[in-house]
Amino acid sequence: MHANVKQNVVPLITPGLKVACSQCNLRELCLPFDLSDEDMGRLDSLIGGGRKLKRGQHLYRAGEPFESIFAVRAGFFKTDVLTEDGRDQVTGFQMAGEILGMDGISTEVHTCNALALEDSEVCLIPFTELEMLSSEIHSLQHHLHKVMSREIVRDHGVMMLLGTMRAEERLAAFLLNLSQRFSARGYSPVEFHLRMTREEIGSYLGLKLETVSRAFSRFQDEGLISVQQKHIRIVDIPRLKTLLAPPDGRIG
Amino acid sequence: MHANVKQNVVPLITPGLKVACSQCNLRELCLPFDLSDEDMGRLDSLIGGGRKLKRGQHLYRAGEPFESIFAVRAGFFKTDVLTEDGRDQVTGFQMAGEILGMDGISTEVHTCNALALEDSEVCLIPFTELEMLSSEIHSLQHHLHKVMSREIVRDHGVMMLLGTMRAEERLAAFLLNLSQRFSARGYSPVEFHLRMTREEIGSYLGLKLETVSRAFSRFQDEGLISVQQKHIRIVDIPRLKTLLAPPDGRIG
DNA sequence: AAGTTGCATTGATACAGATCAAAGGGGTGC
DNA sequence: GCACCCCTTTGATCTGTATCAATGCAACTT
Numbered sequence: 037m038h039a040n041v042k043q044n045v046v047p048l049i050t051p052g053l054k055v056a057c058s059q060c061n062l063r064e065l066c067l068p069f070d071l072s073d074e075d076m077g078r079l080d081s082l083i084g085g086g087r088k089l090k091r092g093q094h095l096y097r098a099g100e101p102f103e104s105i106f107a108v109r110a111g112f113f114k115t116d117v118l119t120e121d122g123r124d125q126v127t128g129f130q131m132a133g134e135i136l137g138m139d140g141i142s143t144e145v146h147t148c149n150a151l152a153l154e155d156s157e158v159c160l161i162p163f164t165e166l167e168m169l170s171s172e173i174h175s176l177q178h179h180l181h182k183v184m185s186r187e188i189v190r191d192h193g194v195m196m197l198l199g200t201m202r203a204e205e206r207l208a209a210f211l212l213n214l215s216q217r218f219s220a221r222g223y224s225p226v227e228f229h230l231r232m233t234r235e236e237i238g239s240y241l242g243l244k245l246e247t248v249s250r251a252f253s254r255f256q257d258e259g260l261i262s263v264q265q266k267h268i269r270i271v272d273i274p275r276l277k278t279l280l281a282p283p284d285g286r287i288g
Numbered sequence: 289m290h291a292n293v294k295q296n297v298v299p300l301i302t303p304g305l306k307v308a309c310s311q312c313n314l315r316e317l318c319l320p321f322d323l324s325d326e327d328m329g330r331l332d333s334l335i336g337g338g339r340k341l342k343r344g345q346h347l348y349r350a351g352e353p354f355e356s357i358f359a360v361r362a363g364f365f366k367t368d369v370l371t372e373d374g375r376d377q378v379t380g381f382q383m384a385g386e387i388l389g390m391d392g393i394s395t396e397v398h399t400c401n402a403l404a405l406e407d408s409e410v411c412l413i414p415f416t417e418l419e420m421l422s423s424e425i426h427s428l429q430h431h432l433h434k435v436m437s438r439e440i441v442r443d444h445g446v447m448m449l450l451g452t453m454r455a456e457e458r459l460a461a462f463l464l465n466l467s468q469r470f471s472a473r474g475y476s477p478v479e480f481h482l483r484m485t486r487e488e489i490g491s492y493l494g495l496k497l498e499t500v501s502r503a504f505s506r507f508q509d510e511g512l513i514s515v516q517q518k519h520i521r522i523v524d525i526p527r528l529k530t531l532l533a534p535p536d537g538r539i540g
Numbered sequence: 541a542a543g544t545t546g547c548a549t550t551g552a553t554a555c556a557g558a559t560c561a562a563a564g565g566g567g568t569g570c
Numbered sequence: 571g572c573a574c575c576c577c578t579t580t581g582a583t584c585t586g587t588a589t590c591a592a593t594g595c596a597a598c599t600t
Contacts, residue, residue, distance in 0.1 A: 117444050117445075117447075117448055119448065120533075121532065121533040123448060123452040123453075124452070125444070125447055125448040125451045125452055127444045127447055138436075138437055138440055139437060139440050139441050139444065140437070141433050141434055141436075141437035142434045142435075142437035142438040142440075142441055143441075147441050147444070148444060167426070167429060167430060167433070168426075170423070170429075171422070171423035171424070171426065171429055172423070174419070174420075174423065177419060177422075177423055177429075178419060180433075181393050181419070181432075181436070182393055182394045183394075184390075184393075184433070184436045184437070184440070185390055185391060185392070185393035185394035185436070186394040187440055188390055188391050188394075188436070188439055188440060188443065189391050189394055189395075189399050191440065191443035191444070191446075191447070192369050192377070192379050192391065192399070192400060192443070193369075194443075194447055195369075195377055195379055195443070195446055195447065195450060196369055196371065196375060196377040198447060198450035198451055198494060199377045199450055199491065199492075199493075199494035200375045200376070200377055200494070201375075202556075202557090203556075203557065233576090233577065233578090234577075234578065234579095235577085239451065240451075241451075242450060242451035242452070243557075243558090244557075244558055244559080245577090245578080246557090246558080246559085246578090246579085246580085247556090247557055247558075249577095249578060249579055249580080250557090250579085250580080252578095252579095253579075253580080265565085265566070265567090265577080265578070266577095280373065281372075281373040454586075454587090455586075455587070485546090485547065485548090486547075486548065486549095487547085495587075495588090496587075496588055496589080497547090497548080498548090498549085498550085498587090498588080498589085499586090499587060499588075500548095501548060501549055501550080502549085502550080502587095504548095504549090505549070505550080517547080517548070517595080517596075518547095518548095541600105542599100542600090543598105543599085543600085544597105544598085544599075544600095545596100545597090545598085545599095546595105546596095546597090546598100547594100547595085547596085547597100548593100548594080548595075548596095549592105549593080549594070549595090550591100550592090550593080550594095551590105551591085551592085551593100552589100552590085552591085553588100553589080553590080553591105554587105554588080554589070554590095555585105555586105555587090555588080555589090556585105556586095556587090556588090557584105557585090557586090557587100558583100558584080558585075558586090559582100559583080559584070559585090560581105560582085560583080560584090561580100561581085561582085561583105562579105562580090562581085563578105563579085563580085563581105564577105564578085564579080564580100565576105565577085565578080565579095566575105566576095566577080566578095567574105567575095567576090567577090568573100568574090568575090568576095569572105569573095569574090569575100570571100570572090570573090570574100
């Protein structure tokens with residue numbers, strides 16, 4: 037990955053990259069949701085263009101001033117938090133239609149890093165202007181709140197995963213989550229390409245990369261999935277789902 | 289705790305409990321932040337009164353329709369998520385000035401339970417009305433966004449804790465976090481009363497209650513803290529902080 | 541004041557996942 | 571198209587935390 041030596045170069049807005057929510061087939065997943073044509077137009081004119089990123093480039097880094105949130109148009113990202121003492125926690129993986137950067141609102145400074153895991157495209161949404169517009173368009177305001185709330189709920193799910201699940205359960209939950217999200221975007225729910233390394237999966241799931249690799253192998257041995265490097269095929273979704281319930285089943 | 293047999297009774301709004309942000313000494317920590325007198329008055333008239341809860345009573349439960357967020361006026365809460373298969377994860381502990389219930393915005397239904405760990409009081413903030421007001425008062429809107437964003441950032445911190453830290457590090461981080469929050473409210477940063485059980489701490493930190501207990505004992509043996517049941521005195525804050533850095537220190 | 545009940549502490553043992561180590565394979569960049 | 575390097579896999583061993591178990595403590599009830 038020699039391209040990575042250039043990862044310090046902050047990519048500029050791609051001049052020719054026109055974006056318009058009104059034309060976007062991700063609009064059901066993304067911000068605009070259910071706006072009138074007129075309001076959609078106002079949102080279009082707010083979106084500050086797009087930005088293309090090569091694999092390995094940072095969309096933003098912790099410490100940079102916060103100005104915009106981003107909508108993933110295409111590609112795949114990871115976000116991670118880094119502490120002074122060198123700990124590194126992947127906090128999420130984002131795909132088309134998902135919003136990045138809301139961590140920066142609270143302090144006006146980004147608190148995590150967002151890195152493109154493949155060549156990607158995002159829409160830039162200047163936050164101050166979004167706030168102004170959303171105070172005029174109630175459904176936009178409400179949808180923004182829903183998006184932020186959804187992020188909070190998602191985070192609770194990750195806490196649940198990290199706090200209560202064993203390694204295989206975590207990985208099963210991870211695969212099923214990816215499956216569901218790919219499916220919602222019109223891709224196969226059973227066959228997909230992992231954009232992240234075992235180490236990144238491990239960081240997200242609170243496991244070491246070897247543990248992730250072993251769990252993949254065991255799933256394959258048991259006929260649940262087929263793995264070949266980053267290519268995954270889920271063979272038995274129902275049985276994968278049963279892994280999420282502990283052996284003794286429901287209690288109480 | 290026979291009083292708990294009544295915990296199913298949903299507490300109603302306490303009729304006589306008048307609340308006013310303008311009079312509240314928590315306003316710097318809570319929603320209003322820096323409003324003009326006039327705007328403060330409008331916010332006051334929106335707040336739908338207060339509610340008192342006895343220890344053991346639920347403020348809301350997962351599945352209930354979402355209508356309001358809540359500001360803790362006094363007391364102490366925990367929030368937890370419960371899965372169908374019986375897993376239980378404490379997602380946070382909330383004290384005076386902190387906001388509860390933002391998880392419910394995304395689906396219009398609460399996704400977690402909020403339980404009073406001691407006799408408590410909250411302000412009811414009807415969310416639809418808050419949105420309406422916040423589209424008129426820009427600084428209120430922005431502050432609401434900051435509060436939600438802060439929750440996201442906090443969640444990332446918990447992920448970091450659950451994903452990368454060992455038991456003693458988690459407990460040290462937990463104690464230091466409590467210390468800092470008590471301090472911000474004018475209480476002693478070194479001496480406080482835990483409102484939650486070892487099991488609840490364990491659930492929050494992804495540990496078993498025995499592990500929490502042992503870690504407390506070890507901290508005491510090493511002269512870092514003094515523990516007597518739920519009473520904690522932090523003897524050596526600096527040394528407690530060093531526990532958060534791994535033995536080899538900063539890397540890279 | 542005694543009894544009850546839940547919570548906390550402590551010890552012994554078991555086990556899941558981390559760590560250490562080595563080899564093979566595939567994608568990437570030149 | 572080739573070579574290099576990173577990623578992945580797999581094995582052996584170690585260790586931190588869970589689990590199982592029993593006792594102690596404290597608050598609340600009656």
